[in-house]
Amino acid sequence: MNTANQSWQSFVPPSVSLYHVDHRKDLDEHEDLQEQCIRKNSLDVIHEAVFDWYMEQERENLTDTIDEIERKMSEDGRYEEFKEHAEEISDLIYERNDTDPTEDLIRHSTVTNLFYSLGVEIDGYSACSNTRGESEAMACYKVRRALKLKKGQYDDEILELVQNASYGGELRIYFNAMFDKLLTHNQDADFRTIRFHGDVVVAIADSRNGSGYDITLPIDITFPFKRDNLFVDSQVHYSYADEICGMSNDWCDSTLWETSMKRSKSHIPTSTMTEHQLQETAYEKTFREGKCTFGDMNYKRHRNTFYINDFPCGSKCPHCGTFWID
Template identity: 60%
Template sequence: MKNTKSWKDYVPQSVSLYYMDYRENLDEYEDLQDRCIRENNLEKLYERVLERYREQEADNLLRILDEIKETMVIEGRQEEFEKYYNEITELIRQRNDTDPTDSLIKNSSAINMFYSPGIEIEEHIGRESRAMSCYKIRRTLKLKKGQFDTLIEELVDNAIYGGELRIYFNAGFNELVTNDNGNDFRTIRFHGDVIVAVANSFNGSGYHISLPLNITFPFVRDRLFVDSQVRYSYATEVCGMCREWCDSTSWETGYKTVGNTGRNRQKEKTLLTN
């Protein structure tokens, strides 16, 4: 009986060009994750994956080609295999069902991050009074007068060297990458028991509290940081805390601007240009 199969029928419907162990992740490469966030794309990750898994892909591709060739030779179709070698190779790649980039991201833990509203708190004994420091924090967090005064005072009193006002949260780095600078996030919202800190990256000091907030800021990518990549990481080098310490902060990004009033638009413009 005449063999009427196409050369395409010899290529498995699904192949795996990569083997990914569940222990392979990006947890030790927070610098790479930070780079992707800074540049708002995954190009550096793709480059690392290509370099790291090139040999594995080549070995698996050759193995699958050898298996296809063996079958076609047995059925007297060696010339057809050689004729369509490039097409068979491309079809194998198209039917690959494993993506090392996706697997590395999936296997990775969330990382400690912080968003800076752009407010500096002066050293407690210095140019700025305690009352003024508390006022700046309340204003930035949009708190009413008298709201959470005890906690705000605790924050100021214990961050004696002052520093940057920060909101800490955990995130998978890819959740903060749009791969499109022309269509970046417009807002970032924090809610739940939000971790608010005043941290000083120059001398390695700071303090944090938890506040029940629901606050939205204009999204400014330059104010988004991976904590381990700044000098004197607050979480690890200053406090020695585990990765889950700021899990209580819930967050989400959005593509709509904050509010729709002229006053809110002016606030956003000011934040974006500072």
């Protein structure tokens, strides 16, 4: 074929696939990255990870495509022209790339268990005195007020929730979502409200000690959207669904939700979990650096702990002095 009148551009295929994401590959095992995306309202951390995961594949596919163009142009006696435009050819290949590994990985992923904290702490029974920090009636009132329920509405269910969450904890709404649906990718224009309806899963969970309870209420309620109160459940220690209850992924499917950009006048308190999470991250970091922190009660983040048989009995870390009383 005489290609003398063709431009070098016509040797670059109209569409190129620089990536192929295996159908079994998804982000389900990367809820830590999902959590970071939610925190930062951006997919950047996943783009960075994807860049590492697919860099080699991209390089191979790019080289193969370039080699093929070089071969065809050389056959037509246009090797010099190929050499001359080498850089532009590779730019054009990128431009004509039709695959986005991040998109594919998200498409292959399943929903994630998330919770929206209402920023309300319910006191539990203290182990020694066997009394609650607040009366049961007060705890029920706090739940009702946070859920904007009238007196008498779902009283039995709320009493069930409060009584069974005997260690107290944070009031949360659990729901399932594709994590990327909770991003606006714009720090200056975040969602303004989040609405929950359907059969809404309401829980009181204590992530510090690992306990909690949940109920389902057929309510329809809209809260101001506060990103700091939104969490990937598995990334909070203890996670309620996974570590505390061992539930299957679909357990909170019955909660329906929608975000909106409509302005909201109401406020909700900030969850204390953000602070807890930062603390956990700091403890983990110290541990990975070979050290430990006094006051970190997670036994696994200390080394060479030993048992003291004298009063008061318990275990002690020789490095930082943290003591676990029996």
